[in-house]
Amino acid sequence: MMLMVSVQNLDEAREAVAGGADIVDVKNLREMMVGSNFPPVVREVRNAFPKQIHVSVTLGVVPNQAGTVAMAVYGAAALGATSVKVGFVQSDYETALRILRESRRALDGFDTKLIAATFADSHLYQGLDPTLVVQLGKESQSDGILIDTLVKDGRNLFDFLGERRLKELVLEAKEAGMSTALSGALKVANLHTLVRINPDIVGVRGAVCTHGDREAGNVAASAVAALRDELRQRLSGKIDVFAEVGPAAPRIPS
């Protein structure tokens, strides 16, 4: 499982990587909390690290304008982003699909991966059903999916979608050959559930910021390293996340 840390600038990106992040996700909290950052910031972050450190670009909640979004996707690819995330709230399914298909076409010739994103709490905004993300990803030939949240009021992903449903979605996406990412105000207390769901990528910000504050705080390497260690202990089985739900597979001799 890879650890993705959302950053707003190069200083935060350096902290994230120093702490053990596998992916730095460049975003701009001033634009709808999950908005796009500016091209020079993305370029600066990309140029600061070798290719094995993934740099993702979030476009946040995109407008229902396929050409505009495809151009932004192209821009992210031209900047060398490892992946670009296209998120939908107030889009109907067909519109979202059209935007993703145009985004796919915009990435022709680039290695940049296309990630379809929905928001678990989008019903608060009369938005797109988040569970459609797998179907959207499949039909648009996206490389991966992300389920995130928009509200940053203390509630998180699991307040809107349960473990069983998320596990089903993650498995379905994996079996369709896509990468899977979960995000949305996730904390150490959620790691047991997250590891059981087992997405390919877990995304955080507040949990690794100073004072745990995703807006006023800054990403701190020590907090990233601590979370990374907590995650590693659960992935390795040193902390048994399956104990509370019963054995998930037969034991084998060491």
Add this chain to the structure above:
Amino acid sequence: MSGSVAFTVDGTLLTCKGVIARLEREFTELPSGSLVRVVVNEVPNRIDVRAWADRRGHRVVNEVRRDERFELFIAKNGAIVTPTVVGVVPRQP
């Protein structure tokens, strides 16, 4: 019946697309009865691989643990084979 491992899927490499996505792709092209070794180093991946094999009608014919790594031997379409790999003791029925 014993069988040689057709190839190994190394799920210990950190990539965005995880081991299940890779198994789906690799098994599509594989003849029925083929044996594949899958190496993972994360407990939830081990569980996911076993569950995936069950759902797809494949058979985990053996599993060994080497330090922090799990090696699972999966026969496509449920074929009963014994892996002939040096250093691997087949699980007794």
